[in-house]
Amino acid sequence: MKEVNKSIPKIDGIGLAQGKPAYTDDIAPQNSLIIKVLRSPHAFAKIKDINTVEAEKLPGVECVLTYKNVPRNIVTRAGQGYPEPSPHDKFILDEYVRYIGDEVAAVAAADEKIAEKAMKLIKVEYEILEPILDFEKAAGNQSIIHLEPEAHEMFPIGFNPSKNIAAEYHMHVGDVDEVLSKCEHVIRSTYYTQAQAHVAMETHTAAAYIDLHGRVNIISSTQTPFHVRRIVAEALALPIEKIRVVKPRIGGGYGGKQGLHGEFLVSLVALRTGKPAKLIYTRNEVFEASYCRHEMRFNIAIGADKEGNIRAIDMDLLSNTGAYGEHALTVFMVSGSKTLPLYNKIDAVRFGGKTVYTNLTPAGAYRGYGAIQGNFALESAIDELADKLGMNPVDLRIKNMIGQGETSPIFKIMGEGTEGTDMTIESCKLDYCVKRGMELSGWKEKFPRKEVSKGKVRGIGSAIAMQGSGIPYIDMGSAIIKLNDQGFFNLLVGATDIGTGSDTVLAQIAAEALGVPTSKIVVYSSDTDLTPFDCGAYASSTTYISGNAVRKTGLRMKEMIEEQGARRLDALKYDVVFDGEYIKTKDGTKSISLKDLSTELYYSNGQKQLVACESYYGKVSPPPFMGAFAEVEVDFETGKVDLLDYTAVVDCGTTLNPNLARIQVEGGLLQGIGMAMFEQAEYNEKGKLINNNLMKYKIPTRKDVKNFTVEFVETYEPSGPYGAKSVGEIGIDTPPAAIANAIYNATGVRIRDLPITAEKVLMGLKKK
Structure with missing residues (x-):
């Protein structure tokens, strides 16, 4: 690998830092x-x-x-x-x-x-x-939010607006009730996650x-x-x-x-x-009138035998889509499909529930997209089960979690709105992520708690997570590569760089396929007239889906260059090779530079424009994995929680650009920490959002986390471009559960509704 697996600076970084006109308003x-x-x-x-x-x-x-x-x-x-x-x-x-x-x-x-x-x-x-402001009172309420006869669904999603139901879904594998009845240990808990604002700097x-x-x-x-x-x-x-x-x-x-x-x-x-x-949009409008994260309630039951083998999981979900049903079904589905396969050695699993309308700000897509909500509930419940078993929660996870070469029935049953896709995990070092995370965080020395001074106690908690890489048989990306005179290339992609650096990563993939420096690739993206079709930036799809399309296109362009080079050298196509600078016969007797060949092609000798176009859609969605560990310090007099350290070890396949991958994980972690400890959309009794500006809506800064430790374990995903899987969302998933578990280990107080505030901790301590 010459151009990928390298921390090449973002190709738009200097221009943005210099304030060049670049954004919509510019x-x-x-x-x-x-x-x-x-x-x-x-x-x-x-x-x-x-x-x-x-x-x-x-x-x-x-x-x-x-x-x-x-x-x-x-x-x-x-x-x-x-x-x-x-x-x-x-x-x-x-x-x-x-x-x-x-x-x-x-x-x-x-x-x-x-x-x-x-x-x-x-x-x-x-x-x-009469408005509906409580999502637990929405289904079947006499106030009907959507009366319009035109409202309809294109999927069989249980859409029933007359009962304020935007989507409904149920599935099961095995007889959950029977298996739970035979388990030696069963925990049953209810968890709540809140509406959260995106707070992108550009409105x-x-x-x-x-x-x-x-x-x-x-x-x-x-x-x-x-x-x-x-x-x-x-x-x-x-x-x-x-x-x-x-x-x-x-x-x-x-x-x-x-x-x-x-x-x-x-x-x-x-x-x-x-x-x-x-x-x-003004900042107030973004808060009040765009999207927020779906508020959710989970009722979970998990059963295990006395040795800690998890036998059954039952997850019932109620989701609040707000006034309109954007992503009502898909976020709901992902909350189960991207969490339940983590524990695949069970006899029975059940998942189902409803997404309901309310008269609050519409919910929509938000990084983590259901998985973060489901992860908080499931990974908190796993710790509760470990406590009941008298077992180390990390040991419980290692004993039951999914591994390489394994599968889960959930993959086939649950997709994002339709049936899923059966797949076997071909790349997974989740076990290493957990064990390495234990080492980096000092788990053995710190678990479960340590008193550091009078009234202050430290605790450490853990969580694991998985995501996906695009939506199989739905997401498609494509690319065009054009050879220019003097031997540089245009890469045209419909893929959408939203600050992630995907233009840079895709340029690296194209350069790797062609064997040329990334500096020879000039990228144009996201123009529906000029660039080829791409589904867009969501579902952790860009590197995997669009990257595979770019790789295929680069390899095709390389073939075309070798074809034209063979013609120019009076040789057979299979007797020449392009090394990124020269097209040479394999015996080394003849050669022509790409610079000369391209100039001849367009000006003087058998003129022909070389353009390659290829597409890719996924047939599987290989998950990235994470093992995470949070260390907190709790003040028993005030309930205040300080996050001292967050350790994350990530398996995202080949890190095509390690620096950009690290930034993605750290940014996701900080947003997850915000959901865990700081952020909540708060409404008054009339449904008015009262923290609708950055003075009142609190988000964490880098100073709110004393230390981040992010490490990647290199794996190779056979279906990914140069072994890569996604990395954009995995970072956000674990903080709510890991922090909640750390606080419990420090204090014995279990917080089951987010965010975890000093008031909730203090009240829990007083009750305890």
Whole structure:
């Protein structure tokens, strides 16, 4: 490996550090109309009357949109493959508003001040309806959130809006109740995970203009440009060939930008006025009116024999999708499909439950996507079982966890909305991850607790996790490589770099396949007109899916270069080899440089443009694995918890760019720590988000973790590009459980609802 498995700096790093124009707002047309959105002050209401006359009269106002003058085509905003597994339950604008922050009207004006003034001139009369703010009271509630007859699903997902159910699913292997009844030790517990905000530094931003051909050109900070094109076409009833979507640099996405947010409105305004338009969410709007993580409740039962062999797992789930059903089914499914296979030596397993509508901010995709919620519940329950068995929790995990060459029935039964794909784990060093993590964290010396001073105790906890690498038979990526004169290449990919460095990694893969330096690869990505199709940046798919497509394309281009070199050298194709600089006959008697060959091809000798294009879709989803250990210090007088050390050992196959992989894991860990200890969307009794800004919504910084230790174990995944698996999401999964387990080991207090605050710990200590 000459170009992969190397920490090459991000190819866009210098330009971004220098502040070059790169983001959506930087490159949106400078004369764009400014769009502002009037949002609902009520959690649930019907618009009885809306009067926009005075707003439209205001000088500088170009356009006012309401449900009365926009197309009424129902869609899902979830940027997912087609047919979409999320229910179609969203109009561009509707006469019903279903949460505080829902869109009522949009104003496009010459500047922001005029737009804001115009919004105040819009008169709206509401019929207030009874909202549902508690997701445990949603199913079958007399208040029905989605009454529209157009709402429908494309998957058989148990969609039942008359009962406020966005999705429902049930499966089992074996007779769980019978097996549990025969287990010597059974634990039954309930766990709650909270809604969490993404807090990407760049807010949601979209712009649109009409080009000379009359086509809508959308510039958007999106993770899924090809899905945006399809969904906007559907919502606006436009031919898809009339839409182009370009994704510039993105200042963080984390799943929040997988869905559509402003693209409908900027497109409509551009079409109505003929002028460019842009919509930039305020920070308050991002909190209140984009996406959050799905709030969940897990009821879990786990049974084992007296030797610690886990025999049955029963997981019942209730998930809160908020006002709309984006990812209602798929996040629900992943909470089981990416956790339950960890313990594959069982006799029976059951998983099922519902995803319900409420009148709160819609939930959507968020890094970890169900797996982090399920991992908190399952890995906390494993520790509770170990405690009941009187067994070291790490020993319990090692005894029961999945290993290389093994499988799980869950793989075949559960996918993301459909049946899964049967697979055998071909690369897995989870056992090494756990044992190495024990060494690095000092587990044997620190478990379970150690008193360090009067009133302060330290504890250490553990958790394991797995993820996936794309969605089998659904996610597809493709690439084009073009040889230019003088011997450099363009790599065109639909894959979406959202700050992860995927443009850099894909350039490295292309260079490795071709045998040239990465500096010879010039990348263009995420333009639906110019780059080939790609599903987008989600489901930990880019390195594995798009990377495999790039590798295939690079190898094909290398063959084409050798074919043309053989012709030029008057040799047979199989008698020449390209070494990255020269095409040579194998006997070494003839050669021509790539620089000379490419220049001849395009200027003087048998002119022919060389372009290669290949695609890839996964037939399996090889999981990355992690063993994690958290050390905390708890103050018994205040309940305050300090995270002293977090150790993570990761198996993600070949680390194609070790520095970028490390940054991905550390960033994921910090977000997981935020969910564990700091973050929660808090609503008042009317459904208003009260911590809707960065002064009130607390996220951790690097200073909140005293020490990170991240180490990679090198494995080789046969189906991955140069042995790679995914790494983007695995880091976020373990912190909630590992930290909860560490706090229990330190204090004897088991916190089963996130986040774990000083107040909860102190109250637990007082009860104890």
